[in-house]
Amino acid sequence: MEEEMxxxxxxxxxxxxxxxxxxKSYHTFSFxxxxxxxxxxFGALRVLNDDYVEGGNGFGxxxxxxxxxISIPLEGKLxxxxxxxxxxxxxxxxxxxxSAGIGVTHSEFNGSDTDPVKFLQIxxxxxTENVTPRxxxxxxxxxxRKNRLQQVISPNPDDEGTWIHQDAWFHLSDLDEGKSVTYSLKGEGTGVYIFLLEGELEVAGEKLNRRDAIGITDVKDITLSAQQDASVLIMEVPMF
Structure with a gap:
C-alpha cells in the first residue's frame, strides 16, 4: 500500500x-x-484559515x-x-x-479589548445538506494529547470529543522531540491532512516546519515523528 501513497x-x-x-489571515485554500x-x-476540507485578530475587533x-x-483557538479568547x-x-x-445547515448567522469577536486572539477557522x-443548525x-x-493522539471531532455523537455532520475525524497531538505517533485512518475513501502548528515534524519522508501541511491519500496509516517538540492537527476527511 505504501508505494501507492x-x-x-x-x-x-x-x-x-x-x-x-x-x-491578519493566512488561507491554506482559496478564500x-x-x-x-x-x-x-482537500476533499471535504474547504477552508483552513489561520487568523489573528487585534483586541476589540472581530467579524460582525x-x-x-x-x-x-470548526473554530480552534490557539491563544487568547474568541x-x-x-x-x-x-x-x-x-x-x-x-x-x-x-453546523450551519439550512442557515445561521453568527459573529466572532476578540473576547479581549487589549490582547490579540489567534485561532484556526476550518x-x-x-x-447531509439542510440539517437543523447546531x-x-x-x-x-x-x-x-501528550505524545499521543487526542480525538476532538468525529462523525459519532458517542465518541470522544464533539461531532459534525461529516465522516471526518480530527485529532490533536503534542509530541516531545524524538517521539512519534501513528495515525490509522478510520473512514472509507478518506485522506488525511496534517497541519503542523508548532515545531518540526517528519511525515511520509517530508520535513514539516511551523504551519506547513501535508495531504496524504491512498494510505492506511501514517507515522508522525517529532524532530523538535511539535504540536499538530490531523484532519481525516472524505476525498469524494
Missing amino acids: KTIIHKADSRGYANHGWL AGYHDPSRMH RHPHANMEI AHGDSMGNNGTIEANEIQVM WLFPK YDQIRVDPAD
Missing part, C-alpha cells in the same frame, strides 16, 4: 495572506480575495449555510454569538463546532 505539500509561505490591519484554482479544497453578524464550521441564541467565549483547549462540506463547544485536556 500520494502526497501534496503546502508550505506555510505558499498560503494566501490578507492583512486588514485588525485582521475571499485569495483565489488559486489548484488550492480549492454574517450568514452561513450548509457548511460544518467571543461568539449566533442566531441560535448561543453567546459566550472560547479559548485555547476548547473546540467550537457549528470549514468542511457536510455529508452549535457545540467542548473543553479538552492538553494532558490527553
Whole structure:
C-alpha cells in the first residue's frame, strides 16, 4: 500500500495572506480575495484559515449555510454569538463546532479589548445538506494529547470529543522531540491532512516546519515523528 501513497505539500509561505490591519489571515485554500484554482479544497476540507485578530475587533453578524464550521483557538479568547441564541467565549483547549445547515448567522469577536486572539477557522462540506443548525463547544485536556493522539471531532455523537455532520475525524497531538505517533485512518475513501502548528515534524519522508501541511491519500496509516517538540492537527476527511 505504501508505494501507492500520494502526497501534496503546502508550505506555510505558499498560503494566501490578507492583512486588514485588525485582521491578519493566512488561507491554506482559496478564500475571499485569495483565489488559486489548484488550492480549492482537500476533499471535504474547504477552508483552513489561520487568523489573528487585534483586541476589540472581530467579524460582525454574517450568514452561513450548509457548511460544518470548526473554530480552534490557539491563544487568547474568541467571543461568539449566533442566531441560535448561543453567546459566550472560547479559548485555547476548547473546540467550537457549528453546523450551519439550512442557515445561521453568527459573529466572532476578540473576547479581549487589549490582547490579540489567534485561532484556526476550518470549514468542511457536510455529508447531509439542510440539517437543523447546531452549535457545540467542548473543553479538552492538553494532558490527553501528550505524545499521543487526542480525538476532538468525529462523525459519532458517542465518541470522544464533539461531532459534525461529516465522516471526518480530527485529532490533536503534542509530541516531545524524538517521539512519534501513528495515525490509522478510520473512514472509507478518506485522506488525511496534517497541519503542523508548532515545531518540526517528519511525515511520509517530508520535513514539516511551523504551519506547513501535508495531504496524504491512498494510505492506511501514517507515522508522525517529532524532530523538535511539535504540536499538530490531523484532519481525516472524505476525498469524494
